[in-house]
Amino acid sequence: MSKQTQNLKGQRFREALEESGLTGAQLARILDLENDQNITNWKARGVPAYMVGDVALTLVVEREWLEGKDAPMRTASTERHPPRPENGSPLYVLELMSPWDSGTPLDADEVELRLYKEVEVLSGPGKTPRMEVQEVTGPKLRFSRATMHSCGVDPSNAVFAINQSSSNHPLILADATVGIDTGMTRIVDGEMYAIDHDGHFRINFLQRTTTGIKLKSFNSAEFADEEYEFEQIMAQRFVILGRIFWWSSIRSLTAPPLI
Known part of the structure; x- marks a missing residue:
């Protein structure tokens, strides 16, 4: 070079x-x-x-x-900055939300994320059912490519899941939808990950230790830290599904007060 x-x-x-x-x-x-x-x-x-x-x-x-090639710094899929205001017009304008359903075509900047959830499966005739975290055919979530690019996520690696635990309350509420980057499974201390722990879907902060890993919850008052050595990780079917890069909750009028 x-x-x-x-x-x-x-x-x-x-x-x-x-x-x-x-x-x-x-x-x-x-x-x-x-x-x-x-x-x-x-x-x-x-x-x-x-x-x-x-x-x-x-x-x-x-x-x-x-890479130094003759190419634009950003294109429509990577552009992060809004256009400059003209004639003194406001930079940000509130617009009505655009409703959509499963039959609405995707916009050019959208992708469909696949759903991951706990599923009960049978190992064979006469066997006891067990749980697995796997992709479920059917439900999809529309998501912006630009948002994923801003999070450093390849759209082909993005999936979503539903949080069923209060272990990270109030940061992530129960029944919140979370986005998972399956391309990011290496542990960065202090980042939050989706985990398949012996067939059960979990969301925890991860921290490396000299003998294994530590799981931490935002709701540390109710959920104590957990430490696992490498032998336990292997024995308990412990799989890091990916990094949590986004989450969202829908709040109904009948929901209990947050405080």
Whole structure:
């Protein structure tokens, strides 16, 4: 690679990082890098090929642009900034919501997320039913590609599920819908993950320990921390489904008071 190309890639990385509002240390943590020295190197030489896809998704820029190619920094699917106001008009305007149902065609910026849930299955004739977390055919959730790009999520890796627990109340309410990035299963300490724990769907903050992992709940007053060693993780069918990148709750008029 020529020195000129390295300089261009480094310059574009610095520009994307500055616009993102992230510090180098924060980006290193999101990407699960051992330290932020990589970020310092990238500012000078550009992002290496094996990381450029993840970095482009996280910083919400086009991969080809970040690679120093003749391409726009962002396109319609990655554009994050609203247009500048003209003639003194307000920057943000409240608009009516657009209702839709299962028969409404997807917009160009939308994708359909698949539903994951606990399902009771039989292992064979005469066997005791057991639970598994698996994709369920039928229900879908419409979601914006731009929103996923801003979260660093590849739309092909996004699924959704329904939270049935109060372990993270009031951060995530029971029956809330959560978005899961199945492409992000490596543990970043302090991030929240969806977990298949012996067939049961769980949402917890994860933290690595010297002998395994620790599970933490936002509702720590009612749900104590749990620690599992590597042998227990293997024995209990413990699978990290992905990182929680979004959640939403619907509040009915008959719901009990929150406080």
